[in-house]
Amino acid sequence: MWERAxxxxxxxxxxxxxxxxxxxxxFGLALPTGCESLAEYLDVVLDRHRPETxxxxxxxxxxxxxxxxxxxxxxxxAAPIERRAGSLQQEVTSCSWxxxxxxxxxxxxxxxxxxxxxxxxxxxxxxxxxxxEHDDLRPSVLALAVEGxxxxxxxxxxxxxxxxxxxxxxxxTRPRGVRPIELVRGLVAASGGxxxxxxxxxxxxxxxxxxxxxxxxxxxTQQWIEREGIREEPLRRRGEPTGTHRAAHALERAS
Amino acid sequence: xxxxxxxxxxxxxxxxxxxxxIGGELxxxxxxxxxxxxxxxLVYPDTYEIGLPNQGxxxxxxxxxxxxDAVAERAYAPWVDMExxxxxxxxxxxxxESHLPARAFDVLAFNLSAELVYTNVLNLIDLSxxxxxxxxxxxxxxxxxxxxxxxxxxxPLADFVDCFVLGDGExxxxxxxxxxxxxxxxxxxxxxxxxxRAADIRQARLRALARLPGVYVPGCYAADYGPGxxxxxxxxxRAQQRLVAxxxxxxxxxxxxxxxxxxxxxxxxxxKQQLVPLIEVVHDxxxxxxxxxxxxxxxxxxAGMVTRPVRERPGDQVRTMVGDGLARTxxxxxxxxxxxxxxYSGIEETxxxxxxDPSCSGQVSVSLPSLRVDAFTVGTAAQIQRVRRxxxxxxxxxxxxxxxxxxxxLIREEDLYAAVDAAFSQGWKRVKLYFLIGLPTETDEDTxxxxxxxxxxxxxxxxxxxxxxxxxxxxxFVPKVQTPFQWFGQNTIEELTRKIHLLRDAARPxxxxxxRWHDPKATxxxxxxxRGDRRMGGVIEQVWRxxxxxxxxxxxxxxxxxxxxxxxxxMSLEDAVYRHRSEDEALPWDHLSAGLHRDFLWQDWLDAxxxxxxxxxxWTPCYxxxxxxxxxxxxxxxxxxxxxxxxxxxxxxxSSGGRVPVRFLxxxxxxxxxxxxxxxxxxxxxxxxxG
Numbered sequence: 001m002w003e004r005a006x007x008x009x010x011x012x013x014x015x016x017x018x019x020x021x022x023x024x025x026x027f028g029l030a031l032p033t034g035c036e037s038l039a040e041y042l043d044v045v046l047d048r049h050r051p052e053t054x055x056x057x058x059x060x061x062x063x064x065x066x067x068x069x070x071x072x073x074x075x076x077x078a079a080p081i082e083r084r085a086g087s088l089q090q091e092v093t094s095c096s097w098x099x100x101x102x103x104x105x106x107x108x109x110x111x112x113x114x115x116x117x118x119x120x121x122x123x124x125x126x127x128x129x130x131x132x133e134h135d136d137l138r139p140s141v142l143a144l145a146v147e148g149x150x151x152x153x154x155x156x157x158x159x160x161x162x163x164x165x166x167x168x169x170x171x172x173t174r175p176r177g178v179r180p181i182e183l184v185r186g187l188v189a190a191s192g193g194x195x196x197x198x199x200x201x202x203x204x205x206x207x208x209x210x211x212x213x214x215x216x217x218x219x220x221t222q223q224w225i226e227r228e229g230i231r232e233e234p235l236r237r238r239g240e241p242t243g244t245h246r247a248a249h250a251l252e253r254a255s
Numbered sequence: 256x257x258x259x260x261x262x263x264x265x266x267x268x269x270x271x272x273x274x275x276x277i278g279g280e281l282x283x284x285x286x287x288x289x290x291x292x293x294x295x296x297l298v299y300p301d302t303y304e305i306g307l308p309n310q311g312x313x314x315x316x317x318x319x320x321x322x323x324d325a326v327a328e329r330a331y332a333p334w335v336d337m338e339x340x341x342x343x344x345x346x347x348x349x350x351x352e353s354h355l356p357a358r359a360f361d362v363l364a365f366n367l368s369a370e371l372v373y374t375n376v377l378n379l380i381d382l383s384x385x386x387x388x389x390x391x392x393x394x395x396x397x398x399x400x401x402x403x404x405x406x407x408x409x410x411p412l413a414d415f416v417d418c419f420v421l422g423d424g425e426x427x428x429x430x431x432x433x434x435x436x437x438x439x440x441x442x443x444x445x446x447x448x449x450x451x452r453a454a455d456i457r458q459a460r461l462r463a464l465a466r467l468p469g470v471y472v473p474g475c476y477a478a479d480y481g482p483g484x485x486x487x488x489x490x491x492x493r494a495q496q497r498l499v500a501x502x503x504x505x506x507x508x509x510x511x512x513x514x515x516x517x518x519x520x521x522x523x524x525x526x527k528q529q530l531v532p533l534i535e536v537v538h539d540x541x542x543x544x545x546x547x548x549x550x551x552x553x554x555x556x557x558a559g560m561v562t563r564p565v566r567e568r569p570g571d572q573v574r575t576m577v578g579d580g581l582a583r584t585x586x587x588x589x590x591x592x593x594x595x596x597x598x599y600s601g602i603e604e605t606x607x608x609x610x611x612d613p614s615c616s617g618q619v620s621v622s623l624p625s626l627r628v629d630a631f632t633v634g635t636a637a638q639i640q641r642v643r644r645x646x647x648x649x650x651x652x653x654x655x656x657x658x659x660x661x662x663x664x665l666i667r668e669e670d671l672y673a674a675v676d677a678a679f680s681q682g683w684k685r686v687k688l689y690f691l692i693g694l695p696t697e698t699d700e701d702t703x704x705x706x707x708x709x710x711x712x713x714x715x716x717x718x719x720x721x722x723x724x725x726x727x728x729x730x731x732f733v734p735k736v737q738t739p740f741q742w743f744g745q746n747t748i749e750e751l752t753r754k755i756h757l758l759r760d761a762a763r764p765x766x767x768x769x770x771r772w773h774d775p776k777a778t779x780x781x782x783x784x785x786r787g788d789r790r791m792g793g794v795i796e797q798v799w800r801x802x803x804x805x806x807x808x809x810x811x812x813x814x815x816x817x818x819x820x821x822x823x824x825x826m827s828l829e830d831a832v833y834r835h836r837s838e839d840e841a842l843p844w845d846h847l848s849a850g851l852h853r854d855f856l857w858q859d860w861l862d863a864x865x866x867x868x869x870x871x872x873x874w875t876p877c878y879x880x881x882x883x884x885x886x887x888x889x890x891x892x893x894x895x896x897x898x899x900x901x902x903x904x905x906x907x908x909x910s911s912g913g914r915v916p917v918r919f920l921x922x923x924x925x926x927x928x929x930x931x932x933x934x935x936x937x938x939x940x941x942x943x944x945x946g
Contacts, residue, residue, distance in 0.1 A: 001533055004281075004585030034268045068585075070279050070533055 002027075002042065005068045009061075012050035028088040028234070029095070029223065032179045037220040039095075041234045043081070043088055077235050088234065094142055094172045096222040099180050100164035103214035109165055109187075110146050112213065116190040117144060124185050137186040140178045143170040164216040170224075180218035187213050256359040259349045266340045274534045275303035276337065278329075278351035281531035281584065284316075285352055286326035288359070293435045295319055295327040296350055296360040296397070300367075300375035301807065306331040307530060308538040310592070311403065312366050314525040315428055322429065324436045328352040328360070332375050335805065338382065348382040357383030361435060363397045365416070367405035370784040371777070371806040374799040376401070377415055387796070389417050389474060394456035398435070398464075406471075407514075407561055408736040410501070410843040411784050411791035413473035418464050420471075421847060422514030422561070423547070425523050427469045434463045465508045469515035471847060475508045476501050478789050478843075498788045501846045513848045520547060520566045524576055531584045540588035540622070541580045543573060545602075548882075549594040550872045554663045554863050555652070555691065557735035559594055561849035563882035570601050577609050581619060588620045596623040598871075628666045628674045647678050650689040653697075654704025660868040661696050671708065672715060679716040685724050686712060692754045693732040693746030693778075695863060702754045705729065706761040706768075713767040726769045729758065731778030733785055737849040739859035741842070744835040745782045747828075751775035776814040780806065782832035783817055788843035791831075794820040852881035 003023050006013060015021040024045035031037050046053045062075040069075070084091065101109060116122055122137040147166035171178040178186075193212070224231040267273035288294055297316055299306030306312070312329070319327035328350035333341060341347070348357040357363060363383060365376050377387060380399060386392050389399065401412065402420035409419040420427050438460045465472035480496040503510055517523060529541060546567040549559035568576075577589050589609065593599065602623075609621055628649050651671055653659045659666060678686055690705050709727040716723030731751045734743045746754075755772050762770045784791060797820040798806075805811040821827055836842065838857060845853075855878070862869065872878055 003587070004531060006585070007587065008582070008585035034273070070281070072279070 001070070005065060006044065008068045009064050011044070011056070012047045012052045014045040014047040026088055029092055029173060029177065031220060032181070032218075035180060035218045035220060039220050039222045039233070041088055041223065043084070079235055091225050092173050092223050092234070093226040094170050094224045094231075095177075095220055096224070097169045097171060097180055097183075097218055098147075098221050099167045099169065099183075099218045100216040101167050101184065101213045102164040102216045104165070104211050106146065106165055108211045109167070109213060112187045112191045113144055113146055113167070116141065116187055119190045122186045122190045124182060124189055126182065135176075137178060137182065137189075140172040141169065141183070141186070142172055143168070144183075145169075168221075181215050184213050184215045256355055258354045259346060259356060260354040262344060262346055263349060263354055266337065266344060266346070269340055270337045271334065272303075272534065275331070276333065276351070277533075278354075280307075280533060282526075282528040283329075283352055283530060284320050284327075286320050286328065288326055288353075288355075290439075291436075292324055292326045293362065293432050293439060294360040295325060295362045295364055295432075296330055296357055297327055297364050298330045298332075298348075298366070298379055300332050300365055300372045300379055301805075302334055303331040303532075304534070304536045306366075307532050307536045308542065309366060309368070310526065310542055310544060311424065313530055314523070315364070315424055317525050317527060318425060318428060319432065322432065325432045328355070330357070330379075332379060332805075333382075335811075338378075338804075341382070347384045348379055357385065358397065360397050361439065362431075363399050365399070365401040365403075367401050367403035367412075369807060370405060370411075370781050371812075373412060373784060373795050374803050374806055376412065377796060377799040378804045380415060388414050390414070392417070392457065393453040394460070395453060396457075398460065400431070404557060404561060407557070407847060407849055408786065408844040409471060409473065409847070410478070410789045411787040411795055413478075413789045414792035414796075417461060417474065418470055418472045420515070421469050421512060422849070423517045424515070425517050425525075427467065427515045430467050431464060431470065434467065435460065438463065462505065462507070465505075468513065471512045472508070473789075475504050476846065477504050498841045498843055500841055501843065511846055511848050514561070514850060516564070516566075516850070517547075518566065520544070520568045521572055524568075524572055527579075529580060529584060531586070538590065540590050541577070541584055541586040542590050542592050543576045543580065544568065545573060545591050545593040545596055545599045545605075547593070549598075551595060551598075552663050552859075552869050552872065552878075552880075553652070554661075554739045554859060555694065555732060555735070556594075557738050560738050560851060562594070563850060563880065567599060570605050573605055574608055574612075578612060588622060590622045590624055592624055628670050646685040646687055647683050648687040648689065649674060651708060652689065652691050653694060653701060654690065654706075654708055655701045657866055658694060658697060658701040658704070660866045661863050662691075662694055663863070663868050665868045668708065668711075672711060675712045676715050679719045679723060684716070684720055684722065685726070686716070687726045687728055688712065690727060690729045691732045692729055692758075693751050695740060695743045696866075699754075699757060702757055703761055706758055706765070706770075709762070709768050709770075710765050713765060716767070722767075724767050724769065726771060727758075727762070728771045729755065730773040731775050733778055733781045736786060736842070736844050737851060737856070739856045739863055741786070741856065742836040742838070742860060745779070745832045747833055748775045748779050751778060774809065774812070777806075777809075777812055779828060779832055780812070780814055780817045783821065783828070786836075786843065787831060790824065790826070793824050794826065797823060850880075850882040852879075855880045 002025060006023060006025075013023040015023055026043040026045075028041040028043075031040060046056070058078050058080060061078040065075040065078075066073070104112075116138075119138060122141070124135055124137050126133050126135055145168055147168055169180075169183060171180075171183065222233055225234060226232075263276060267276065270276075286292075295315075297312050297319075299309055299312055316327050316329060319325040329352065330348055330350050332338075333348070349355060350357075350360070363380070363385065365379070367373075367376070380387055383397070385396050385399065392399075399415065399417045400420065401409070401416045401418075402424050406419045406421050409416065418431075420431070438456070461472050461474055464470050465475040478501045479499045481499040482496065532539070546565055548562045548565035549556070550563070550565055551559060553559055573591070580586070581589060591599070591602075591605070596602070599605070606621055606623075609619065612619075628651065649671065650664075651659070651666055652664045653662055656667060675686055688709055692702055692705075694701070705727060709725050712725045713723060716725065731746065732740075734740045734745055752775050755775070758770050758772070762768050784795065787794075794817070798816045801816050801820075803811075803813060803816040806813075818828065821831065859869070859880075869878060872880075877883065
């Protein structure tokens with residue numbers, strides 16, 4: 001989808017060498033299926049040998065690309081960068097999430113959150129490459145809180161007047177990322193429930209037992225790169241000051 | 256009716272590949288429904304990934320949406336997990352564009368590409384909350400229409416589908432729409448009274464459709480059965496009823512329904528806005544149709560037989576469609592499609608002009624899906640795929656020259672080896688070869704010939720690279736209707752299995768050679784439906800009721816469902832699949848025509864048994880199969896210059912004459928050129944051969 005949109009925009013893309021040339025695109029962290037996001041990033045390499053490259057209007061790119069992408073995908077910002085030492089994926093250290101949790105009362109959820117934050121270890125079982133792995137979730141939970149009485153946006157499929165409760169979290173991406181659904185399972189595990197899978201509930205979000213949190217919706221709100229105690233997003237948003245990171249010679253070069 | 260989107264969205268977190276159900280593709284249209292429009296739901300009865308690229312559906316989608324009196328949306332078969340969730344939530348089949356329920360549409364139109372999707376068709380009708388049997392539907396229910404190659408034997412679906420379209424749908428669909436629009440505006444008057452009136456309106460509608468050329472309404476025809484000779488292997492004591500005839504019930508419907516053929520492909524430059532999916536699908540590239548029809552006359556090939564005569568798209572139009580299509584979609588690969596793309600006259604200049612088009616900046620790959628076995632063509636292929644190399648595929652189909660004459664695929668061993676040599680020498684390392692087993696008159700020598708051919712190809716490849724691979728992909732032959740082999744009894748599962756073991760054992764010691772094969776049980780199931788009559792409907796229904804959807808998928812296919820259903824209906828594999836049909840036997844598709852004279856087919860069957868091959872009729876004298884003469888159309892070619900390499904691309908002179916009269920059509924604005932015409936403007940010599 002990205003390749004096609006970039007080609008439709010007529011951008012002078014750089015291609016890989018070899019048997020099967022592809023545009024040089026580098027995607028950031030994968031977004032788990034079913035999650036929404038306000039913060040996705042993509043590195044695009046342009047061909048420096050093409051004359052058009054030097055004259056690209058970077059400020060106009062977000063508008064141009066948004067028009068060429070499917071409904072619901074908007075490009076907010078673009079900026080030229082130096083070639084990264086590692087990949088974008090490797091640089092990101094944590095993500096902020098906004099989640100809607102259902103199937104549980106506010107009081108019970110707040111209690112479960114407190115329990116998780118106080119626990120020295122939060123065990124969960126995850127499947128990796130066909131094998132079961134036992135991990136500790138606690139070190140990856142950098143922040144977690146039940147939101148004030150925010151009414152979740154969007155449709156409400158909850159029966160019985162049980163509306164989802166908003167939760168915000170910051171989850172580390174190293175050594176291995178934590179997905180929102182795994183966090184919910186962690187809440188269950190920390191409060192004495194089973195460490196395995198199965199907390200999606202049925203279509204109406206009813207938990208499998210009374211008071212079991214169920215993930216209704218998850219939205220990634222930011223990605224963070226933390227260096228020397230300071231967190232920064234990979235790119236400033238549209239409308240914010242561009243800062244001094246934009247060097248004169250900074251258009252990405254193909255090797 | 257209202258959009259079901261909120262209820263659909265609620266299910267998406269529970270299913271695999273939820274993007275199959277959201278729509279929003281580039282090229283998707285958002286038509287406005289209204290009382291003055293006939294609403295069509297175009298349904299491909301397989302998963303989204305398989306159905307989305309289907310060109311036929313996309314062509315009709317655009318044609319309908321361009322009309323002021325029609326709107327069209329799309330649906331594909333929900334996967335089993337989504338279907339279970341939908342049924343549990345009481346959600347019916349919905350369209351992808353507006354997420355409207357199927358009942359919001361006036362027509363449900365199915366594309367029938369393969370027999371094993373028939374149970375999906377039933378499932379989708381049921382999921383649409385439409386009565387499964389046509390006889391139970393009223394004027395308030397959508398009309399169920401179907402088209403595609405399988406429509407040439409539609410009888411197994413006669414209970415479930417109201418009306419079939421035979422042949423090209425471009426014009427027929429407009430005519431059907433007009434009938435339905437008129438019926439919607441002013442329903443036919445009939446005797447007063449509730450449900451009778453609704454039934455009458457529906458009857459009147461169907462009878463009006465049955466009068467359209469190329470449209471077959473099974474309800475307007477009666478199938479009569481009578482005692483027949485007990486088949487040799489039938490259960491003792493069970494009299495087997497045979498089809499006697501399928502005849503019209505009303506005076507105004509034709510005794511024989513003739514297929515539709517559009518004369519000038521240049522007038523139908525579709526799709527103009529090919530759908531670009533959000534997720535991965537098969538054939539994920541720009542597709543431009545070069546021509547319809549085929550003149551090779553391969554005797555096993557239904558597609559080639561029923562789409563005659565050849566109608567080529569003019570070269571300029573191909574170039575424009577490619578250029579506009581690439582710019583609009585952002586694809587970097589274009590496939591020039593047809594049944595035998597290298598046969599397109601002027602193929603080299605068309606391909607060259609695409610590659611050299613400056614707006615493509617040298618990053619576009621062109622693929623020709625059906626390659627002729629010819630070193631010359633491989634040279635072209637090397638040029639076009641310099642950007643990206645996929646594997647090369649050839650289809651010798653049979654292992655010995657004798658066998659290839661029987662099936663009329665006139666490729667000599669030397670031609671195959673020369674092509675393979677050219678491929679390997681130009682850098683390809685993988686070659687795939689397609690073969691059929693279970694062909695008429697096949698002996699074990701023919702079967703083993705497959706391994707001999709493939710082995711030799713590996714040896715040729717080894718001269719250039721150490722690690723070459725040749726994959727021989729072997730399918731079981733299913734005799735198809737409207738071909739000369741339609742009388743042939745299919746090989747049994749046991750026989751096909753035995754041949755596969757022969758091949759496997761012979762191939763095992765050969766390094767670099769892999770043999771793949773299609774499950775013989777699936778081949779048998781395909782054969783059950785392929786030549787069945789109306790009584791097969793009960794069998795299909797039972798297979799569906801017992802959970803037999805997605806039978807094209809290996810993880811869901813279950814032969815036992817089919818054999819049990821056959822037995823429960825007093826039928827057997829012996830009778831339905833393995834039996835040779837006799838010359839005087841009534842065939843369930845005798846009342847439908849693909850333009851080929853039955854005499855021609857029977858004679859061609861005899862020629863096959865005599866191992867007599869017939870050359871390509873595009874450039875050499877005609878065999879009077881009936882396709883061109885019957886329709887008053889001739890082969891339409893884009894250029895007067897035949898492809899190099901002579902007939903069949905083999906350089907052989909199989910014909911006795913070489914001069915073909917050519918004249919330019921004054922009436923076709925597209926500039927298409929018919930070959931073979933009465934010699935009005937003088938002759939132009941083309942091709943080789945004696946003058």
